[in-house]
Amino acid sequence: MANTTNISAEALADIDQLDGPLSQRVYTALRDAILDMKLVPGTVLRKAAICEQFGVSRSPVADALTRLSGDGLVDVIPQSATRVTRFSLDEIREECFLRDAVEVAAVKRVAATRTHDQILQLKRNVHLQKLLVEDEDFHGFFEADEAFHKMLLEFTGFRSVAAIAGQLALQLRRVRMLVLPKAGRPAETLAEHAAILDSITDQDPQAAAKAMRYHLAQLINRIEPLERQHPDFFC
Amino acid sequence: MANTTNISAEALADIDQLDGPLSQRVYTALRDAILDMKLVPGTVLRKAAICEQFGVSRSPVADALTRLSGDGLVDVIPQSATRVTRFSLDEIREECFLRDAVEVAAVKRVAATRTHDQILQLKRNVHLQKLLVEDEDFHGFFEADEAFHKMLLEFTGFRSVAAIAGQLALQLRRVRMLVLPKAGRPAETLAEHAAILDSITDQDPQAAAKAMRYHLAQLINRIEPLERQHPDFFC
DNA sequence: CGATCTCAACTGACATGTTAGTTGACAGGT
DNA sequence: ACCTGTCAACTAACATGTCAGTTGAGATCG
Structure with a gap:
């Protein structure tokens, strides 16, 4: 599987110059990156990697991913992985x-x-x-x-x-x-x-x-x- | 404020006879209760009370509330409270x-x-x-x-x-x-x-x-x- | 008596430790 | 060479501890 990007690229990085709760900021940053196709469909989103990127703990990241899942922008495979939804x-x-x-x-x-x-x-x-x-x-x-x-x-x-x-x-x-x-x-x-x-x-x-x-x-x-x-x- | 219900009534109780992740079950139970008006608009949802009701920890409950917030079914007042959205x-x-x-x-x-x-x-x-x-x-x-x-x-x-x-x-x-x-x-x-x-x-x-x-x-x-x-x- | 200030109790937000399910590589048998 | 069963490493899901902001009751002052 060479064409499924495995690493969440640096390209998304929007540092915390936004306001509001952390989970909201993480959500917005990820959402914008996905909508701008900086995170292409199929990209695997690793909680740990995202935590490191933003310098936050897993809670707000999990929160953000839950919301993105609700938006249909990411697919959560239970107990396994979370990836940016592909087009159908x-x-x-x-x-x-x-x-x-x-x-x-x-x-x-x-x-x-x-x-x-x-x-x-x-x-x-x-x-x-x-x-x-x-x-x-x-x-x-x-x-x-x-x-x-x-x-x-x-x-x-x-x-x-x-x-x-x-x-x-x-x-x-x-x-x-x-x-x-x-x-x-x-x-x-x-x-x-x-x-x-x-x-x-x-x-x-x-x-x-x-x-x-x-x-x-x-x-x-x-x-x-x-x-x-x-x-x-x-x- | 007597008319804002403060206690999440027993009436919602749908015990865990559903399948899937806990957060999903909690989400479904709360969602159905809200849609059926068993939880009337304005009801304050206390995390602790819900945890007790379902016998789960705060994580899946927080997860469920996040999703409900995305659906526009609950309003989260940061650092304060979460309540069932009123009609506008x-x-x-x-x-x-x-x-x-x-x-x-x-x-x-x-x-x-x-x-x-x-x-x-x-x-x-x-x-x-x-x-x-x-x-x-x-x-x-x-x-x-x-x-x-x-x-x-x-x-x-x-x-x-x-x-x-x-x-x-x-x-x-x-x-x-x-x-x-x-x-x-x-x-x-x-x-x-x-x-x-x-x-x-x-x-x-x-x-x-x-x-x-x-x-x-x-x-x-x-x-x-x-x-x-x-x-x-x-x- | 009324307006305001203070503070304790409560809430959600966040951090982190723990558990259980999934996956894919590798060993061994066919 | 190929299928298969096993297992270790990784993941999301869950539990729980901690912190900071909000609220409202009661004390205090005008």
Whole structure:
């Protein structure tokens, strides 16, 4: 088994410059590392190693791993090991279905209720995306992309719907990082975002729903070929 | 503060006739007790008391509480206390929005793809509901109600979408227990379920979506007056 | 009598010792 | 060469001891 990483790399190291309980900090650090694919699927997480890395005892680490397990980001094999969950095409398809359901419903609502200020914020974000595409700043674009979708969820008027929906699609967020760097994809994404924004501006919920549905469909189309490219990330 | 229950009642006690790790069993027992409203919102959960109840040490209990916190079923006040989360009308409205988005999308899909066997299973379930309404078996009806919605989610063809969606609306499940015993509501619910089933049988996704949307809207309508009736359950 | 300050008791957070289950390498037999 | 049974090393799970922050009752002061 050469391709299953056994050592939790130094690359994750986020030292304790955060606040709050220790277990929370450990959780956040590990979570971010997993979501950013710094800890690739299949990586074995050893409690002892993590304790050493952060200079804490096993309690907060165990606590953090329990939470990550609840998020579906790690698989705990009882009495044996804990590893970063691999992708499952079936599960990804399910999350796409759910994400589609939620985000299409959200964009419909926002198209109907949008305020002038909300349009402005979205326009600003899309403009930023344009600049980032031109600069070929993939990482920056990824963040702006996320912010765009998050904004739409928040503009439903439901304060924490963005948080819950975000939690729901944690796996998807990881895969998107693999999809984005494909040549030309950021530019296409930008165009799709612009189309969504136009429909919202026109207060046309049906058109907005259609644009969003098309946009989200692009993701699953691009994920499926990925299994051949990174076979060790899938189970 | 007389109305905040301070003692975790015996009523929860599910002894260790389950299998798996201890922490899992404790988690399940507490979770079920909370979802069945045997532990009412606001109840303070004392680690020591729970340890005694189950005859285990603090580790598995702490583990279980961490998971429950992740599910949003308990609030942990650092260094102070852990209590069963109270209802928040805002959050409930958000969960209704999400549940609507997901279940309407699901029922649309099922209406389009349903097989003969699936129709049969749904018919059987609705028939069972009818019998339970006639017998005024509220608890049984509640379970059949849940099973009906779960079936619809499973019939999307996405195996675990029911699990994820169920996780999403844990709070709602609690409130539904308060709403159901209202006079006449089970019979109405039954009729709404039947309407949904009819639309699915007719392979009419739009009608099914409309019927589902109407059905789900009844819940939020009935929750809002509830705040006056059980003020100590809300925050 | 009322507002505030103090302190003891209680709670969860964390550290660490112990136990039991799993795994994989290796020896021995086929 | 291959299958198999054994066993040692490793892991997560669990128990328990310690610490620090919170809380609320009662003492103290205005």
